[in-house]
Amino acid sequence: MSFVSYLVNGISLGSVYAIIALGYTMVYGIAKMLNFAHGDVIMIGGYVAFFAVSGMGLPPVLAVLISMVVCTVLGVVIEKIAYKPLRMASPLAVLITAIGVSYLLQNIALLLFGAAPKAFTSMVKVPAVVLAGGALTISGETIVTILTCIVIMIALTLFINKSKAGRAMMAVSEDKGAAQLMGINVNGTIALTFAIGSALAAVAGVLLCSAYPTLTPYTGSMPGIKAFVAAVFGGIGSVPGAFIGGILLGIIENLSKAYISSQMADAIVFGVLIVVLLVRPTGILGKNIREKV
């Protein structure tokens, strides 16, 4: 039974990774850049929700909404100031800028909120479910996380495939120039992608902090990197890929924590990334693109 419990917790952690990975995968698909700062947007989302609940006494649902709005604005502002001027620059320059933004967010948070961890009270008010006569307890956070992830996945898939804006996103990721000629607002579409990704990051931040209730300025960076691993694992640019990659990674991490060594769990997760990139660089669901001269 303990195995099932580890597995369920792994799926829950993986759901958070999947939500974060969506932000990476969508931005990578469209802007062809690794948004290193995405993990830190999660952290900001966590702090906003924390202060909304414990500082202003707002109900959790409202706190999540506020956090989503703040992160959306933040994501769009970051894109506008730091990434947009570099659209034509070398990938190296863009990556360094993204690292810089990530550091900037961490250190602003450090100055504003201090290094001391904040005890995050869980935003989830769903009672735990006891199964199999008490042998298996699934916490409310786990249930809500998994359900949220599934809802977000379905909604996002529908949005991308059915709505006009979603199709514009697909077109821009396929070919920016051609999309512009077809009358698509490329800059607007990229900004929209950042907005959606950042709003999802806020949700992920609240879920992550509800499950692991300490909040520091560095909370977001490791899950952020791991979620990128998940996005690569599933195939970058693919929404269902992010889901599968996230869940698998969460399970791998939790099982290796339980059965191998808790100190080695991170190393194993990164090992997975290396193996995936070497064996199948495009990930599980990615498309193979050949380089042409």
Place this chain on the structure above:
Amino acid sequence: MKNKLSKQTKGNFITYGIVVAAFILVQILLSTGKVSSLMQGLLVPLCTYVILAVSLNLTVGILGELSLGHAGFMCVGAFASALFSKCTQTAIPNSGFRFFLAILIGAAVAAVFGIIIGIPVLRLKGDYLAIVTLAFGEIIKNLVNVIYLGRDSNGFHFSMKDTMSLNMEPDGEVLIKGAQGITGTPNDSSFVIGIVLVLITIFIITNLINSRTGRAVMAIRDNRIAAESLGINITKYKLLAFSVSASLAGVAGVLYAHNLSTLTALPKNFGYNMSIMILVFVVLGGIGSIRGSVIAAVILTLLPELLRGLNDYRMLIYAVVLIAMMLFNWSPKAREFRETITGKFSRRKKTQEEV
């Protein structure tokens, strides 16, 4: 005679000159007692950072790939050499010779890791390469934290669990104690050795850049496919540059390890934060410019210490430096702005000439 010196050689001599001048200046200040003990403690780390920055510049500037695992190689060099020094502390009493061997061992082990990691990593490029080097750096740091190594009359004992599972004789001594790292490393590093190593590093890198090998590596950076069609062995040259860079980072690690009596692998010293800090030095100094890396590493290390109040904002400044440099160099508006400024200057020069 003067005409025979090429522009590059002249440039290199200026770089060496700056380092030597800085060394003499520090020695004069030291002898007059104008240097606080805090600053004195900073001299060896300063050399470490300069070596790291110069060696990372080989990967970022010359090879054109972003490595975020540079601190991992430093970690490898540091632990390998510290282990060696600790084991041979009684066998080789001459500290100078022992440190010389330690440097060679640190460099060799880091180079081997550079090759092992480079073979898979260099098949990737761009963002993927960056994230995989980051992953390797974190794996190294995590692995070092779970290694337990002991020595007794039966030889070496190795474990990845704890000291108890080493199963040692009572006379045994624990050499590496997992997360507590290595304690009791001899303090062999000094500022003089540091400066010598900095000079050697600059010598190796500049000569590599100006050699046939360096030109091949730069050709690969500028256009991989074109270079390949000219018959340049891509894998060989990439791997060579990467492992030289790793090996020199290992040397920096040796210097770092022998400056401290306790060596532990923390996120602060060997994590990716450190790798990014080195990257900041390289970026501020100018990607591809060795002299720039040296100067940037010195300024960015000393500035927060000199201006005590700035220390809280140190990382914030680093972040702003990264973003500002990139925007200044690459955004179309900043480019226009720079062109108008340089245009004005050159026009003024012309008008002066006409007058």
